[in-house]
Amino acid sequence: xxxxxxxxxxxxxxxxxxxxxxxxxxxxxxxxxxxxxxxxxxxxxxxxxxxxxxxxxxxxxxxxxxxxxxxxxxxxxxxxxxxxxxxxxxxxxxxxxxxxxxxxxxxxxxxxxxxxxxxxxxxxxxxxxxxxxxxxxxxxxxxxxxxxxxxxxxxxxxxxxxxxxxxxxxxxxxxxxxxxxxxxxxxxxxxxxxxxxxxxxxxxxxxxxxxxxxxxxxxxxxxxxxxxxxxxxxxxxxxxxxxxxxxxxxxxxxxxxxxxxxxxxxxxxxxxxxxxxxxxxxxxxxxxxxxxxxxxxxxxxxxxxxxxxxxxxxxxxxxxxxxxxxxxxxxxxxx
Numbered sequence: 001x002x003x004x005x006x007x008x009x010x011x012x013x014x015x016x017x018x019x020x021x022x023x024x025x026x027x028x029x030x031x032x033x034x035x036x037x038x039x040x041x042x043x044x045x046x047x048x049x050x051x052x053x054x055x056x057x058x059x060x061x062x063x064x065x066x067x068x069x070x071x072x073x074x075x076x077x078x079x080x081x082x083x084x085x086x087x088x089x090x091x092x093x094x095x096x097x098x099x100x101x102x103x104x105x106x107x108x109x110x111x112x113x114x115x116x117x118x119x120x121x122x123x124x125x126x127x128x129x130x131x132x133x134x135x136x137x138x139x140x141x142x143x144x145x146x147x148x149x150x151x152x153x154x155x156x157x158x159x160x161x162x163x164x165x166x167x168x169x170x171x172x173x174x175x176x177x178x179x180x181x182x183x184x185x186x187x188x189x190x191x192x193x194x195x196x197x198x199x200x201x202x203x204x205x206x207x208x209x210x211x212x213x214x215x216x217x218x219x220x221x222x223x224x225x226x227x228x229x230x231x232x233x234x235x236x237x238x239x240x241x242x243x244x245x246x247x248x249x250x251x252x253x254x255x256x257x258x259x260x261x262x263x264x265x266x267x268x269x270x271x272x273x274x275x276x277x278x279x280x281x282x283x284x285x286x287x288x289x290x291x292x293x294x295x296x297x298x299x300x301x302x303x304x305x306x307x308x309x310x311x312x313x314x315x316x317x318x319x320x321x322x323x324x325x326x327x328x329x330x331x332x333x334x335x
Contacts, residue, residue, distance in 0.1 A: 035318075038074050038196050041126055042066045045103055048084045055089075059098035062088065070107040071195035073126050079169045086166050087130040087189055094134025094187060102131045107195065117192065120176050124195040131188035137181040145179065166191075215327040216242040219264035219334060223247050224254040224280065226272040234267070237323040251280030258284055258291075265330055269319075270297035270304070278304065285312045292333055296321055 181187035248254040270277035
């Protein structure tokens with residue numbers, strides 16, 4: 001039994017890592033909306049270094065110098081993972097043979113008129129730096145490193161989109177990015193992310209410490225997905241939490257079930273043959289404006305993804321998703 005539990009935990013860990021990688025790809029292609037949460041950037045870096053170490057040549061060492069006890073930050077985990085991956089890959093490409101990459105953090109207060117961090121809004125920040133012992137850059141190159149499609153790498157080694165993507169992500173988080181470099185002496189990129197004011201959150205955690213929130217329920221759920229394997233696995237997961245679960249392979253079938261059976265909650269795919277998820281959701285909401293629907297899809301540039309409430313939806317979540325996320329949203333509605 002313990003051996004099976006450990007195997008399942010490993011599978012769950014691999015699935016989570018797969019979801020993270022897919023969301024990084026979607027982030028890079030700008031097909032996924034930010035999912036902000038309050039996180040410890042030190043823990044995130046430790047996990048990422050463990051993953052990136054296997055992708056580096058053995059002659060290049062990566063290590064961390066993380067300041068303990070720093071404030072948390074409110075970030076999109078997958079986007080900041082993408083930032084770290086891009087920055088470490090750039091550092092790797094800057095090192096010709098052997099060398100070192102150092103990822104470090106610290107907490108600092110930026111004052112108005114700071115000479116080191118010009119044009120930064122005064123306040124408290126978490127500084128995340130990636131330094132390398134590579135070839136370095138001259139001033140002329142540094143002035144263009146954040147320009148889209150600009151690259152100093154040979155053909156087939158770079159697109160010129162890595163640093164502009166990093167710049168966009170950091171800026172969207174209310175942060176800043178700086179670079180120091182000298183030819184022949186490596187480079188150091190420092191990203192400032194606003195520190196999260198966590199006093200209220202810490203009080204909430206103290207008040208609720210030890211309370212286990214149940215994700216189980218007895219409501220009837222309708223799972224709508226044309227992919228048989230995905231639909232069946234999802235149904236089994238919800239059934240294991242006590243729900244009565246019904247499945248539909250199309251929007252048309254979902255409407256017939258909704259007409260004939262009491263359904264408390266609907267989890268629906270968007271891209272399906274026939275009428276599809278959007279028309280199906282609209283039709284169900286015409287029949288019952290109080291119907292509770294979550295759309296789950298990879299089409300993150302769809303209007304429903306940008307403003308689900310406008311369409312009468314409970315939410316829109318990105319595929320691939322974890323069942324726990326949907327269970328939490330369901331319980332938030334009913335509890």
